[in-house]
Structures are given as C-alpha cells and as structure tokens.
Amino acid sequence: MDNRDEFPILKRGLYANHAAISPWPRVTAQAVSDFAEENCLLGPEKYARWLLRETRLRQRLALMLNAPSPNDIALLKNTTEGICTVANGIDWSSGDNVVLPLGEFPSNRLPWLALQRQGVEVREVDIRHTADPEAALLTRIDEHTRLLSVSAVQWTDGLRLKLEVLGAACKQAGTLFFVDAIQHLGALQMNVQNNGIDFLAADGHKWLLAPEGIAVFYCSKNAREQLRLNQHGWRAGKDVRVQHPGGWRVPRIKLASFRPP
Numbered sequence: 001m002d003n004r005d006e007f008p009i010l011k012r013g014l015y016a017n018h019a020a021i022s023p024w025p026r027v028t029a030q031a032v033s034d035f036a037e038e039n040c041l042l043g044p045e046k047y048a049r050w051l052l053r054e055t056r057l058r059q060r061l062a063l064m065l066n067a068p069s070p071n072d073i074a075l076l077k078n079t080t081e082g083i084c085t086v087a088n089g090i091d092w093s094s095g096d097n098v099v100l101p102l103g104e105f106p107s108n109r110l111p112w113l114a115l116q117r118q119g120v121e122v123r124e125v126d127i128r129h130t131a132d133p134e135a136a137l138l139t140r141i142d143e144h145t146r147l148l149s150v151s152a153v154q155w156t157d158g159l160r161l162k163l164e165v166l167g168a169a170c171k172q173a174g175t176l177f178f179v180d181a182i183q184h185l186g187a188l189q190m191n192v193q194n195n196g197i198d199f200l201a202a203d204g205h206k207w208l209l210a211p212e213g214i215a216v217f218y219c220s221k222n223a224r225e226q227l228r229l230n231q232h233g234w235r236a237g238k239d240v241r242v243q244h245p246g247g248w249r250v251p252r253i254k255l256a257s258f259r260p261p
C-alpha cells in the first residue's frame with residue numbers, strides 16, 4: 001500500500017506539515033474508533049487488556065527513547081503537564097535559577113516564570129544572535145542553576161540544539177536537564193541516556209501522528225528522587241486495588257499477568 005493512502009487529507013491537495021497538530025493517518029483513526037466501539041458494545045469488560053496495552057506502550061516508548069526501563073516512562077495528557085510536573089515537583093529554594101532559551105513555546109516558559117514568586121530566577125537566553133547557541137546557554141549556568149530546560153527543536157524556526165553537549169555540561173554542573181521533545185519525536189531519533197536527559201515530555205499530536213491528549217513523560221531514576229509528586233491518583237500505588245473503609249475490596253487485578261512475554 002502506498003503510504004499516502006494512510007493520509008486521506010492528501011486528496012484535498014498538498015499538505016505542508018508545519019508541526020502544529022498533524023492530521024490523523026487512517027491507522028490512528030481506526031484505533032480510536034475501535035476503542036470507542038468496544039466501549040459502546042462491552043463497556044470496560046476488557047479492562048485487563050487495556051492495562052496490558054498501556055504496559056506495552058510504555059515498553060515501546062522506553063525503546064524509542066532508549067530509556068533504561070519502562071518504569072522511567074509515564075503517560076500524561078500533554079507536554080505541558082510534563083513540564084508542570086517538574087516545575088511544581090522540585091523543592092525550590094529562593095535564589096535558585098532556571099535557564100532556558102528566549103522564545104520558547106509558552107508551555108516551556110510560563111511554568112518556570114511562575115516560580116518567581118518562590119524566589120526562583122528565570123534566565124531567558126537569546127540563542128538566535130550567536131554562532132554557538134549551546135555555549136550561550138551554558139555560560140548562564142552557575143552554582144545556583146537547578147535546571148536547564150530546552151526544546152529539542154525550536155517551534156518557531158526549527159533550530160535543533162545539540163542535546164549531548166547540553167546534557168554533558170549539566171551533568172558536570174549538577175544541573176537537572178529538561179527536554180521538551182514534542183517537535184522532535186517521530187521525526188528524529190532520541191537517546192535520553194546518551195544525551196544526559198533527566199526529564200523529557202512530548203505529546204503525540206505532531207510527528208508521532210497520535211491524537212491530542214496523550215503524552216510521553218520520561219524521568220530518570222536519579223531525577224525521580226528529587227521530584228515530589230503533586231497529583232496523586234488511585235493507581236499511583238504498586239497494587240491496583242481499592243480498599244473501602246467498610247472492609248470490602250475491589251478484586252485485585254493481577255499485574256503479573258499483564259507483563260507481555
């Protein structure tokens with residue numbers, strides 16, 4: 001099959017992808033409509049299978065990012081939620097600073113600026129009027145820099161930063177390294193370990209050709225120890241089991257059986 005058949009939108013003319021919200025290929029539309037149909041006909045009867053699919057998705061995302069383990073991967077609703085999880089999860093002290101390029105997408109700017117009320121300085125660095133954007137960022141890192149946050153590919157002009165250079169320098173400085181990868185994943189390869197990335201977030205609705213509302217979030221084991229969870233859900237524990245104060249329990253779902261072979 002010609003890959004173009006996957007994109008009926010092409011019948012309407014030439015589609016120039018500008019990496020905002022991609023049109024769905026047929027395979028995406030089919031997966032969403034199959035799931036809607038299943039819910040219509042069966043409700044959550046196949047819930048165990050949903051959990052298995054979730055586990056498999058995290059495994060595949062771990063492979064895609066070269067993350068050490070699927071346990072380093074969480075599914076969130078969008079890139080912004082990933083950024084906010086970090087911005088609101090670090091135990092900031094007054095006098096800390098965050099470094100980021102000037103002109104980042106608002107999702108990778110506003111959550112950091114909001115930290116100013118906790119005494120955190122936000123250093124927005126002009127990386128456009130220089131021959132060496134990585135050096136421009138790194139010269140603004142000092143002993144009070146807790147975190148460097150960049151988009152892997154800039155949303156305005158497609159500027160691609162050398163993540164391995166930034167990650168290595170962050171490691172040396174003891175600075176956390178956050179990457180917004182929404183403009184990168186699906187079009188370019190990613191290796192969180194080689195690039196020294198502590199946190200990465202990306203929604204699927206650009207080059208990954210997924211619907212809006214599902215995002216990958218990577219957090220290295222080491223960085224996890226510095227992160228406080230600010231949203232607690234009923235599935236946050238290891239055991240998917242709900243206990244009522246009256247003593248009854250929702251039957252335990254055997255997680256072991258969800259592990260794919």
Ligand SMILES: Cc1ncc(COP(=O)(O)O)c(C=O)c1O
Binds near residue numbers: 020080183202
């Ligand atoms: C670089 C960048 N970061 C974040 C976002 C917003 O992502 P989300 O809607 O997944 O929060 C966009 C959307 O265009 C973007 O280009």
